[in-house]
Amino acid sequence: MRFFLTKTTLILFVLSCGEDKKSTIETNIHTGTTSINLLEYTEDFSDMVWTREDVIVEDNCVESPEIRPSADLIDLTKNKKSRIYQMIPELDQGYYVFSIYIKAIRGQEGTFPITAFSKGKNGEYNNKLVKINSQVWTRAIVRVSQDSMGDIVVYPGNGMVKGATLKKAYIWGAQLERLDSLTENPKPYSGRNIIE
Numbered sequence: 001m002r003f004f005l006t007k008t009t010l011i012l013f014v015l016s017c018g019e020d021k022k023s024t025i026e027t028n029i030h031t032g033t034t035s036i037n038l039l040e041y042t043e044d045f046s047d048m049v050w051t052r053e054d055v056i057v058e059d060n061c062v063e064s065p066e067i068r069p070s071a072d073l074i075d076l077t078k079n080k081k082s083r084i085y086q087m088i089p090e091l092d093q094g095y096y097v098f099s100i101y102i103k104a105i106r107g108q109e110g111t112f113p114i115t116a117f118s119k120g121k122n123g124e125y126n127n128k129l130v131k132i133n134s135q136v137w138t139r140a141i142v143r144v145s146q147d148s149m150g151d152i153v154v155y156p157g158n159g160m161v162k163g164a165t166l167k168k169a170y171i172w173g174a175q176l177e178r179l180d181s182l183t184e185n186p187k188p189y190s191g192r193n194i195i196e
Contacts (some may be wrong), residue, residue: 012028018182038088038096038152038176045072045156045171054078054155064172065101065137073105074157076113082159082167088176089151093120097186098154099141100174102132109133110165114140115155116176121148127161130170143182152176157168 037044041047046059056075064071076082098116118124124147130140144152166189175184 004143005054008070017141035080036177038091038178039086039154039174043070043072043172045074045084046173049086051087053084054082054159055084057084062103062170069075071103071170073168073170076157076167077158079093080159084157085153085155086174087151087153090149091146091152091178093146093148095143095145095179095182095184096152096176097141097143097179097184098152098174098176100137100156101137102130102136102140102156103170104132104134104166105136105168105170108166111163112140112166112169113155113158113161113164114142115153115158115161116142116144117153117155118144118146118150119152120146120150127158129161129163132166137172141186 019163040049042061043064045057046057055078058073060069061069061073063069096118098114100114101114104110109132112132113127113129114180115125115127117126124144126142126144128140128142130138134140146152154174154176156174157169159167175186179186
């Protein structure tokens with residue numbers, strides 16, 4: 001089998017191998033708008049940028065939506081305060097959306113808890129119980145508005161949210177991006193790869 005390397009292929013290969021931790025993806029070719037994932041290590045929840053409180057993370061244990069073994073298992077069963085999160089400091093006033101792929105472990109279905117917390121002047125805590133099963137990946141979305149400059153904290157697993165029926169799940173491809181409005185939808189991606 002032969003592979004032909006074109007200029008475009010080379011540019012995409014070089015970009016995908018970049019060492020920067022934040023990603024800029026062109027999400028709309030016609031308007032030229034760009035999304036920036038404000039999170040770091042969006043596929044590696046065992047990295048130190050993710051604060052883990054009584055959470056077990058099993059790294060790269062199942063196929064992600066990209067069909068490669070890069071999704072992590074997170075386990076919130078230790079106690080009611082088990083959680084994993086990343087804080088992004090000093091974000092401007094505006095609208096933000098946190099999203100992540102989630103899938104239940106084999107043979108299970110139910111709800112899994114995620115959160116986005118704005119630490120602006122008035123603060124806004126948005127919890128969501130995401131319905132998931134073991135058959136398909138679900139792209140979970142939590143929106144938050146920031147009324148002044150401040151930190152935003154995202155929780156891809158938050159055991160403090162009441163009502164969840166599942167405490168273990170596979171997660172992959174976290175992103176936090178700024179949007180023009182709370183009704184706008186994010187373009188899911190992780191690293192430099194866009195997932196349709």
